[in-house]
Amino acid sequence: MDCSIIICTRNRAECLRNTLRTFESVTVPDGWQVEMIIADNGSSDDTVEVIEKAVHESIGIRNLPVPVSGKSRAQNAAVMAARSDVLLFTDDDVVPARDWIRRMAEPLIGRRCMAVAGRILLGEELERPWLTPMHRRWLAEVNQPAAESPELVGANMGIHRSVFDTISLFDEELGPGVTGFGEETLLWLQMKEAGMRILPVTETHVTHHPDPSRLDRSNWLAAATNHGKTHAYLFHHWKHETLSRPLLTSRWTRLKHRLRRIAGGTPPLSSEGCPEWELCYLTRASTLEEFARQSRIPRKYPPRGLRKNQTAGVAGA
Numbered sequence: 001m002d003c004s005i006i007i008c009t010r011n012r013a014e015c016l017r018n019t020l021r022t023f024e025s026v027t028v029p030d031g032w033q034v035e036m037i038i039a040d041n042g043s044s045d046d047t048v049e050v051i052e053k054a055v056h057e058s059i060g061i062r063n064l065p066v067p068v069s070g071k072s073r074a075q076n077a078a079v080m081a082a083r084s085d086v087l088l089f090t091d092d093d094v095v096p097a098r099d100w101i102r103r104m105a106e107p108l109i110g111r112r113c114m115a116v117a118g119r120i121l122l123g124e125e126l127e128r129p130w131l132t133p134m135h136r137r138w139l140a141e142v143n144q145p146a147a148e149s150p151e152l153v154g155a156n157m158g159i160h161r162s163v164f165d166t167i168s169l170f171d172e173e174l175g176p177g178v179t180g181f182g183e184e185t186l187l188w189l190q191m192k193e194a195g196m197r198i199l200p201v202t203e204t205h206v207t208h209h210p211d212p213s214r215l216d217r218s219n220w221l222a223a224a225t226n227h228g229k230t231h232a233y234l235f236h237h238w239k240h241e242t243l244s245r246p247l248l249t250s251r252w253t254r255l256k257h258r259l260r261r262i263a264g265g266t267p268p269l270s271s272e273g274c275p276e277w278e279l280c281y282l283t284r285a286s287t288l289e290e291f292a293r294q295s296r297i298p299r300k301y302p303p304r305g306l307r308k309n310q311t312a313g314v315a316g317a
Contacts (some may be wrong), residue, residue: 003105005036005059006073007065008093010177013046015209018090020054020061028058029102034278036061037081038092039074041177042067070177071154079169085161089154089184091140094120094206103204104158113187114163114196117145118156119205126212130273138223138279140208145200146256152188152198156206161188166194167306179233182228195302215308217267220274228286231315235287236290236294240303250288257281 016038023122028034036059038051049109051063064081066224079087086108090096099101100118107113120142122131131139142154152159167190175183213219235241243249257278267273300308 002084002089003032003034003086003101003109004078004080004251005034005088005090005101006039006075007036007084007090007092007313008041008071008078009038009043009047009073009235010041010069010071011043011045011047012092013043013050015211016047017050017054018209019092020050020056020106020303022095022183023059024056026096026100027098027099027102028166032058032101033084033100034058035062035065036063037078039066039078041071041074042069059143070172070175072172072175072183075175076169076172079161079164082161086158087161088158089156090206091208093209093211094155095123095209096158096206097204100204100206103201104156105239107199107201108158108160111160113193113199114160114232115196115198116154116201117150117164118158118201119143119145119152119208120156121207123207123209126210126215126216128272132276134276134279135273138220138227139210139214145202146198149188149192149198150200152184152191153165155208157184158201163187163191163196166196167191168308171308173300174233174271178225179229182230182234185230187236188232188302189238189304194306215234216259216269217274218269219269220279221269224279224282225286228283228288231283231287231295232290235291236297236298238304240299242295243288246288246292247297250285253281253285253288257285266316 034160040047056063059302064078066077086105088104104116104118104258107116122139140153142153170183171186174186
């Protein structure tokens with residue numbers, strides 16, 4: 001059996017080193033041919049050296065330079081370079097369970113589904129009493145994937161290559177390096193639209209160890225802005241929705257946010273946490289503002305389309 005593991009990375013050499021070290025404990029079933037493609041998305045630190053020194057007795061590790069920034073671009077390059085039809089995706093800051101490869105790959109090898117969505121646990125060092133389900137979701141935690149068509153999250157998902165015979169590759173106008181989020185969300189929505197089966201895998205997991213700075217207020221605020229940009233792109237280009245007077249509504253939203261913030265005080269940007277109400281206000285304002293900009297651009301997909309319009313002119317269409 002063949003399997004390709006895809007990890008995209010950029011200037012996170014130490015995180016990547018730790019992740020590759022943990023993969024030494026992951027079991028490769030007898031007779032399986034497993035490769036790991038590390039798509040280096042233009043790193044300027046020691047990432048290349050880390051990849052070159054990485055060794056696994058049962059997994060062939062190779063570096064795939066993708067110099068132009070954008071995680072979706074790196075993922076697409078890795079998909080095209082992969083030798084297997086079974087593609088397992090994870091991040092450069094995770095610890096996989098020992099049986100991760102087998103559990104995630106078997107449903108795809110047996111063609112019981114077209115994609116799998118796995119559990120993602122948050123590292124203990126990130127646990128805080130103020131974390132809500134929304135905060136945890138934004139940190140990519142998926143403790144229990146939905147039973148029906150669970151959402152795909154890049155830290156732990158698997159896709160059969162044949163999906164891309166029907167659906168475009170990852171949209172290179174979404175994801176880290178562009179909007180910050182959404183490349184796997186759009187693929188998930190397209191798969192559901194196409195009636196493709198997605199199965200949850202609950203028997204194994206990866207533990208996610210994002211940088212603790214992700215808990216800082218400044219990063220929550222930036223994430224809210226990026227979520228809004230992602231929503232606006234999907235609303236206009238894929239869902240073909242309309243929003244009435246978006247800029248006027250955005251000004252009103254930001255005013256309400258400002259007044260509530262004045263009443264409650266404004267914590268420093270370096271402090272940890274951000275209340276849900278504030279994240280919701282800022283996400284909505286960002287969505288409206290970005291929608292006003294995107295709505296001046298011709299739509300890039302047919303309504304809920306599986307492939308980008310040829311005139312959109314973006315790689316991966």
